[in-house]
Amino acid sequence: MTTYNLALIGFGGVNRALAELIRDEPQRFSSLGFELRVVAITDLAFGSLVQGDGIDLAAVLAMPRGSSFDGLPGGSSDPRNEEVIKNSPADIVVEATFTSPVDGEPAVSHVRWAIESGKHVVTTNKGPVALQGTSLSKLAAGNGVRFEYEGAVMSGTPVIRLAHKMLGGLELNAVQGILNGTSNYVLGRMEAGLRLDEAIAEAQNLGYAEADPTADIGGSDVRLKVAILANELLGATIHPSDVHTTGIQDITSDDVAQALANGLRWKLIGEARRESDGRIVASVQPIALEADHPLAGISGATNAVSFTTDLLGAVTVSGPGAGRVETAYALISDIIAVDDFVKGAVRA
């Protein structure tokens, strides 16, 4: 059986969830025809750890927050990201650091170092994909490695790969999505009678919304995802700042109630569309959808993307858009794609 050596860059919720699955469920991977071994971990808090014969995941997962890899064989209190990414014996670099919506750093550099040193990269990080996706994909192709990022849009729910592999031979003319669970939850609770601030507070109590919900409510989280979808699925070359963005902060309880009374439902819709002149236009904005719109029935924190195609009309996929295990699954699906590539089972 093939063994892939992994370097985990960032040891927060998502990469910890992946490490737990590798520790607890080796049969999940062996049934796919490969085995995963973590040979390096870097993290701002823990530092770095490189052990070419495989890190004891049970031991590092049990380390309390605030402790350090310093003192372990191959350990350091310093993350040493560049050195670990370039020189560790990893086949696949798993990038799961924080998302910078401005320049995508440090993730962009992490991805670049990995690709340039001949390693495949899988990531759930929107930043590098939204801001440098096209150039990084080109770099990967030139270096004969894969750059996979299914989790950047809707965590483990397949979107990018679904469009590429399941809708072959169709002309894709538009992509519309509910791409932020917090704002969708908030709008749903406003339909149930809450005010915006009450609904946000409830979402925060449930752990859906951050302490600062601006990126969710104001639409900037969705903007990054729309840029990814536009570039990846419609062949655009846009920057997130090209996505005209309006959040739900000005939607009132009255707006929601009045729409409901008319059979309409407010949703925060991220959209990229090919105009008749070939231009790709992308936006994020609240839209009051007719009840029979494919996204009108997407409730709670669920995310969804609807593809407008020439032969099938609308095809819609919905599922989780967040969650540590759900996002870790995106990494697994990316590793399956790397494995397909390594084993030659990829459509030319």
Next chain:
Amino acid sequence: MTTYNLALIGFGGVNRALAELIRDEPQRFSSLGFELRVVAITDLAFGSLVQGDGIDLAAVLAMPRGSSFDGLPGGSSDPRNEEVIKNSPADIVVEATFTSPVDGEPAVSHVRWAIESGKHVVTTNKGPVALQGTSLSKLAAGNGVRFEYEGAVMSGTPVIRLAHKMLGGLELNAVQGILNGTSNYVLGRMEAGLRLDEAIAEAQNLGYAEADPTADIGGSDVRLKVAILANELLGATIHPSDVHTTGIQDITSDDVAQALANGLRWKLIGEARRESDGRIVASVQPIALEADHPLAGISGATNAVSFTTDLLGAVTVSGPGAGRVETAYALISDIIAVDDFVKGAVRA
């Protein structure tokens, strides 16, 4: 570029739509890396036509109903299905005759003849898949050819292949679907105030429902699809008669109105589920779904399948479940899968 020779078995709506796409849009296929040439057509009404260097599709598509292939070079007024399937120079047999819910014939024989003569088979015909899918798949594997049938469940909307290829590494524990557009349309119209018989009449006027709507309303259409999903995705070995089936014929306007008042929506749900003892239980029945159920918002003639997975929870795909062009696309997606197989780009 690879050229695939096709034999079209049945020249009704779906295979005519495929022939029209081949006639009108060769670039759709060349962009996929292959070219399609129809070398044989058989049909109960037209008879049979075999022309190894390619049939003039514009000419045969222009032939009026009631005419015959007799008199054309390679033509006969007799369908000669067995001879054409076994001896025509086709690489891929496209089976689109009528569905027999009893024994799957004549499609089962058509598929068997094709496989045994070393030809790939693509079909949109539920009958052979629901009734003989496992044995036919085994026969195909033994003969080194593909038997592909994405269109048997939800026309061109990807379901079977999506589960196999996009949900790898997940444990799939249940599949629930809205798999009949007519009954879903009828239930929606009953929510708008129509009686069952009025809603059925309207569906008939719109061309959704057959003159005899029994298979749609009574659930037997969905039963075949549930058997396919149970066998294909949950590894069951059930016969359609094992699927406990109740249609929507006894749902009243009062039932629908009362459910709506309680925030519930009646849907005809086809379902296969793995019980804790490993048994697969399959059913078709009307269920009053909570508003936040992934299938509650599926409206009109749209179909949908929701997969219950261990790491992602529910992932749902919705799209058309019928239509001649939509179903012809299922055949195209099957031919892409054959091409992947021929070119070695298939995961082992």
